[in-house]
Amino acid sequence: MKMRTKLVSMLSIAVFAAPLTSYSAQGNAENGKKIYDKRCVWCHGEEGAGDGPAAERVNPAPRDFTSGMYKIKTTPFDEVSPKDEDIFRMISDGMPDSSMPPWKDMLSEQERWDLVAYLKKFAGLENPKKELDFSKQVKTSAESIERGKKLFLDRCAECHGETGKGVSIKKLKDDLGFRTWPRNFTKPWTFRASNDPKDIFARMSVGIPGTQMPSFADPSSKKKLSDEERWDVANYVVSLADSTKEVRAENTVVKASRIEGELPSEPGDPKWMEAEPSTFLLVPQIIGQERFFTPSNNSITSRAYYNDKDISILIEWDDRTASAPGDPKAAEIAEGEVSADAVAVQFPVTIPLEMEKPYFGHGDAAWPINIWYWNTGEAGASQVTKLLNATGFAKKDERDAAKAGLVTKGVYDKGTWRVVMKRPLVTGEKDKDIQFVEGRFTPIAFAAWDGTNGEKGSKHTMTTWYWILLKPKVGMSVYFIPLIVAGLVVGAELLWLASARKKKSS
């Protein structure tokens, strides 16, 4: 009897240890439904059709599970079903730069498999019959990247742009008619899966179902790439990551260095590249007035210099479209009417001495703010510079920018706007303009508008308050004084020793 139970338990272990072809066999769809009804309906909808209450206010839209289409999968392009592990992975890790969160910190592994089992029911998905063949990975190298670059320019640039920033030359919509933006490869943190070469290889081989991102492994396509070629392109895509565009939580200060002589006032001046960049997250304006939920821009980078007279600030942000009203090319790819691309920075009129500062939504009656604004202007006309003072969302006064000495200039180049704003450190109107002071932490906030994405007025992206600091020059005394202090201590020690010796010998 004892022997038999042992045998049975050994057998059952063997069964469980054997590789399972379908992991959702582990999942209990009924329990999956319970979890789904509590946690997922809000976006994915009661019946899985992607039509929950949140749906109309997020882009990308929540997945419609009844379509059976999954974006991130590792089965071949001609196989509809994803692997269970693919679904499990997206539930666990979430999809960055979308509203789909990672669930692994809240739901147990079993619960996530239960969800997989339930989700598959919405479209009656069968288990896949084929797996994606990753072939033999080509390790990254200068040669592989070079080969990849050539193929990239030929196959991918039409959507992802020459520089991989996703510059649009055509208007892309997914199968449901929602606007899609080709991924910006210089920002790996925006990838729904990841920018690991294996992930990029998979996306290229499979395509992204439901969107215009095609498969490059489909033999019937003129654009087909061989396995090695796809690895080369993947290595090139990885190499495009730009660390200056990484948003770091501890990074809250734009540090302006002091230079002698002329400040750079051209956006393309190579001197800018020597200045330390600070990158901030751009979030849609969802706080006041008419709110905006479907942004296309997601980060903004700033650098600054000053000299004894002026301050010059460079603002850079990736924007897939250069938009000027009246430009037919912009109209072709725009969502509705084209507005001007624009950017603004905001400062308190008076630099706070204590913690209190103006309300970050354009100040308040006690704390007015300055806004420096630039936009690209009508097609063929000149760019626009504005100086505004505000005491709240809707309380803005336009002032004379030229009188305050504010000058701006913007240049669009292959997916990136670079705008320089320059002004004297001090102006004639001390009660209306911010007066910059060396070494003083000064609040600064940014806003940007993508005119082809319906952004206009209060519909735009923005940042909270950060700081700008005019870094004081560090004198030599910082090094000398510590040396002197150390020297004095040594002297005292020697004196002490000498007196101790004297005492002893006497």
Next chain:
Amino acid sequence: MKLPKLLQAVLVVVAVYIAFKLVFSVGLQQPIPSSLLTMYMFFVVVATLLVTTATEESAKEMSGPIKALVEDPSKKTIRNIVFVLVPLLAGWMTYSNLRPSFEAPVELRTIHPAPPGSMKAFGKSYDLAKLENPFRKYQKEDPEKFKALVKEGGAVYYKNCHYCHGDKLDGQGQYAQGFNPLPLNFQDIGTIAQLQESFLFWRIATGGPGLPKEATPWLSAMPVWKDFLTEDEIWKVILFLYDYTGQAPRSWAAH
């Protein structure tokens, strides 16, 4: 075994230092500002010295090891090491004080400030000390109706709040990192479970600008929801917050 007096004093100072750091970073979730720390530690050192050198005997006991270091020939090696380290330390401390710091100032704020006695919204005045959620009673009286109200509250949440407070109500919404202070995490037992529903009503209806000064109203990105939501919608979304996180509001009885 009795510890030498000098060692005792050093240990006390180090322990207090660590305690300060811990209380601030773990307890208050904020790093302690260095100027404040310097001031506190100055008092601690002075107090320790006063206590340990109170009697002549104890003063001798304190200074004994130091004296021995210089006078006792057998301690030569230690002495040489100490005599090199001390000036280096003094130099380093001077340098780190003089070196200009380009780190942003720390902003201390109160997370759950005291609410006012009353507030105005939706064209009327509310007495916050008496205010209760008009829908709470259905939890017992009519569970089906309550469930439907929670669901409506959920819809309000996912149309307006998840961007910041998170799809999972964990304060990690898609745009949370773009705000400072970070959006509140409702899953944390230190947040809504500690509060009454009337407090939430006040915070939601009046948003960031409705906060008192100690809670830095100028920084909070919390919208003024009375501009976007109806009174009923606010009460329903409050039901949802407690229901989803499995927490209960603090009641007047327990207060």
